[in-house]
Amino acid sequence: MKDEILVRTAARLNRLFWRNQDGTPIPGVSYGITFVTEIPKDYDDHHWGAKIAKDHPSAGGMAGDPYSQIFSTFIVRTMYLKYGLSPRVRREDRPFFTGQYRWGSDLDKNIRNDEIRCLIDGLSGAFAMTTAHEIGHIAGCGHDTMSPRSIMNVKDGAGLEPDWAEWIPLHIRALETRIDRAPARRRRR
Numbered sequence: 001m002k003d004e005i006l007v008r009t010a011a012r013l014n015r016l017f018w019r020n021q022d023g024t025p026i027p028g029v030s031y032g033i034t035f036v037t038e039i040p041k042d043y044d045d046h047h048w049g050a051k052i053a054k055d056h057p058s059a060g061g062m063a064g065d066p067y068s069q070i071f072s073t074f075i076v077r078t079m080y081l082k083y084g085l086s087p088r089v090r091r092e093d094r095p096f097f098t099g100q101y102r103w104g105s106d107l108d109k110n111i112r113n114d115e116i117r118c119l120i121d122g123l124s125g126a127f128a129m130t131t132a133h134e135i136g137h138i139a140g141c142g143h144d145t146m147s148p149r150s151i152m153n154v155k156d157g158a159g160l161e162p163d164w165a166e167w168i169p170l171h172i173r174a175l176e177t178r179i180d181r182a183p184a185r186r187r188r189r
Helices: 002-016 072-083 091-098 107-138 169-178
Strands: 049-053 067-071
Touching: 002 107, 049 107, 067 072, 067 107, 072 107, 091 107, 107 169
Parallel strands: 049 067
Antiparallel strands: none
């Protein structure tokens, strides 16, 4: 479950920074930032990181250069505890995570499968939004309370679906001062 949440979070982070979900850049559009689960050993370029941390009394994340912290327990406690699985994840749920369950074969199992899929989707979205927000701070973006779709909105942004989130023009300019865009493709003559 943790691996799937991490992979989905990375895919969503890539989209929030205008990359393809698999991390490949869109020439001339994407920010020059990549999200990986582990930094390659031979990598020596500047990097920012986001570490999953336990809890904070009042924040889902905290920005720091070069590492931000994403408080998993805070996110679960404030956004998902009331939607927790009942019963909790158990051994019998394994087919729902491995892709072995054939949807449509049993109504109760279909419901359980959907509950688990929704929870994973929601958690990965919350982790992606929180991480993007904290990286936005590292890049020089401040909080925004004007646009309800802003990644940096702390008032209306909590619980915002990542597919609806956006960088407002002010934050785009801030990001562009710290993160280059992926080079545009040259036209062949």
